[in-house]
Amino acid sequence: MDLELRHLRIVRAVADAGSVSKAANFLGLAQPALTAQLKRIERALGGALFERDRRGARPTQLGELVLDRARVLLPAARELQEEALRFATSPSIRYRVGATNGCVLGGLVDRLAAERPVTTHTSLSAYELSGMAELGRLDYVLVGACGDTGVPGGTLEWETVSTDPVFVLLGPGHHLAGEKEVKLAELAGEQWAMTPGDGCFADCFAMACARAGFTPGTIYETDMSTCAHLAQVGRAVVLCQATHQAPAGLVMVPLVDVPLRWRQFLGRHPTAPDAAWVLAQAKAAHAEAVRHSSLYQDWLVRNPGFGTAP
Structure with a gap:
């Protein structure tokens, strides 16, 4: 013993x-x-x-x-x-941030770290992150939800960071790769790839396809590098946020009439420090990601009401 x-x-x-x-x-x-x-x-x-x-x-x-x-x-x-x-548990020592897939975390950490140390926790599950924040193990969580879906329930306080359209990534040999926009119905015969999560995005996508008059083929849920490979070899069309930077050799194309939207939220524990300032930094990080995409910037000119939340 x-x-x-x-x-x-x-x-x-x-x-x-x-x-x-x-x-x-x-x-x-x-x-x-x-x-x-x-x-x-x-x-x-x-x-x-x-x-x-x-x-x-x-x-x-x-x-x-x-x-x-x-x-x-x-x-x-x-x-x-x-x-x-x-x-x-002391909020005066560091910021503790959790996040799912998204473009905001890197820029947010960079901004927060200029003020005090930051620790991060990533997960595919918004519910896991929200639960950790409710227990006081995280100060802030960055999560996404499609369409008009709400944020996870609980005691956290939530603010909208952004609302983005969902675009598609096509391989260089795809017959629609040269188009400025494509209708979802034009991709009816495709297989699909997306990053995983525990939200309802797959269901929202299926509903969007049904409205466009077809049932989607095989849907691969996998990491972004594998998604990019599947698009590169012509095996799948990738669904991604408009702020995503297209990997070399792939073409990002908007979808006509925005059949899918993705909103990003910042949730905070009631005792989390510097709430208004941290929210401003999250929005600034998203705005920076938008500036890195000339395609998305041009699209926003024609489609007001999307992008970084005011």
Whole structure:
């Protein structure tokens, strides 16, 4: 048996109480259970820790040695735990940000890190991130939702960062790669690729296809590099946010009449620091991503009401 801090607490409790029975009452244990545990601790340490008789329990020389160490180790362990908890939960030390797939996180981290340290946590699940924030393990979460879908429920406070159209990525040999815009119906015979998530995007896409008069073929949910490869070899058309930077060799094309939209939200714990400023930085990060895409900038001129939230 390896010695643990809880074993040292038992030894100290017996010494402080002066008897096994009183220590058992203090620890909320049955006396036989505590006696058995004490015997296992003594076997692990190589000898008796207490002399027990009708007058109670008195430490042996080995017991005194163990108690001397316990009186140092137990307060140190408690102090470490309290300090770690203060460090993990104090908003004044760093920003703790979680995010799903999206263009905002990199720019946001860059901006926040200029003020104080930042830690990040990424997940495919908006619900996981929201739950972590509600428990106080994250200050902010960046998540997306398609169409008019709402944000995850709970106690977080939410703000809209952006509303973007969904574009498609086509391989260089695709017969529509040279078009300025394509109708979703023109892609009826295609296979599709998209990044995964636990939201309703796949359902929204299926509904958009149904409105366009067809049922989509195979849908590959995978990472973006694999999506790009499938488009490159002509295996699939990739659905992506308009702020996405098209990989070399692929062509990004808008869809006529915006059959799919993607909104990004910033959720925050009620005690998260600098709420208004952090929201402004998230919007600035999105606006920067828009500036990197001349295609999206031109599209926004013709389609007001999208882009970075005011």
